[in-house]
Amino acid sequence: MTxxxxxxxxxxxxxQEHYDPKQSDVEFIMxxxxxxxxxxxxxxxxxxxxxxxxxKEQQKFDxxxxxxxxxxxxxxIIFSWFGYVDIRTFLSKYNNxxxxxxxxxxxxxxxxxxxxxxxxxxxxxxxxxxLKYEGISPSYTYEERLNQNKLFLESLHKYAxxxxxxxFITQDDIRQAIGSEELTPSMTHTKAPHPVDxxxxxxxxxxxxxxxxxxxxxIKEKFNVI
Numbered sequence: 001m002t003x004x005x006x007x008x009x010x011x012x013x014x015x016q017e018h019y020d021p022k023q024s025d026v027e028f029i030m031x032x033x034x035x036x037x038x039x040x041x042x043x044x045x046x047x048x049x050x051x052x053x054x055x056k057e058q059q060k061f062d063x064x065x066x067x068x069x070x071x072x073x074x075x076x077i078i079f080s081w082f083g084y085v086d087i088r089t090f091l092s093k094y095n096n097x098x099x100x101x102x103x104x105x106x107x108x109x110x111x112x113x114x115x116x117x118x119x120x121x122x123x124x125x126x127x128x129x130x131l132k133y134e135g136i137s138p139s140y141t142y143e144e145r146l147n148q149n150k151l152f153l154e155s156l157h158k159y160a161x162x163x164x165x166x167x168f169i170t171q172d173d174i175r176q177a178i179g180s181e182e183l184t185p186s187m188t189h190t191k192a193p194h195p196v197d198x199x200x201x202x203x204x205x206x207x208x209x210x211x212x213x214x215x216x217x218x219i220k221e222k223f224n225v226i
Contacts, residue, residue: 098151121168
């Protein structure tokens with residue numbers, strides 16, 4: 001069976017909770033890590049260290065959903081979902097969206113030489129920063145983060161096109177799937193004792209179904225499997 005290897009940040013860990021291999025027609029191998037930003041990504045080093053994912057955010061048992069990076073193979077289809085953390089916390093300070101986007105695409109193309117690469121645009125920014133507590137990180141306005149989001153996406157698509165990466169799941173796809181143009185505090189889950197910029201289960205389930213739909217389409221188109 002054609003596999004979908006999905007890599008990303010904490011939002012993938014949340015979406016992973018809605019994947020049931022017994023119920024899905026698609027085989028996903030998911031590696032999501034909290035606070036993982038593009039600036040830190042070195043896939044070869046992650047393999048050498050056999051970096052461990054965070055697993056599911058809400059674990060039913062110790063290690064639920066935990067994946068080692070050597071389980072992510074350079075074959076079939078790669079779904080890559082990074083960039084939210086960079087846009088949220090760092091790009092407004094360093095103003096280096098173009099450099100981050102280029103580094104991202106270079107890493108994807110140099111490491112995944114055989115797999116079909118699908119870039120998932122970062123989860124759209126929430127209208128508020130939703131800090132756990134004041135001072136945990138710099139706080140930027142919604143407008144500042146939207147500007148960096150725009151700059152990052154422009155560069156991401158530019159470098160992806162140059163590298164021959166043509167498959168995307170866009171922020172518009174995500175917004176349409178969850179049925180909202182903006183991500184607001186009312187859409188976040190309340191499982192933690194502090195504010196969290198993570199969506200409620202109902203929205204993460206809709207994002208998983210979006211990913212599953214795209215996976216099925218690609219498997220049918222590229223691998224002639226129905």
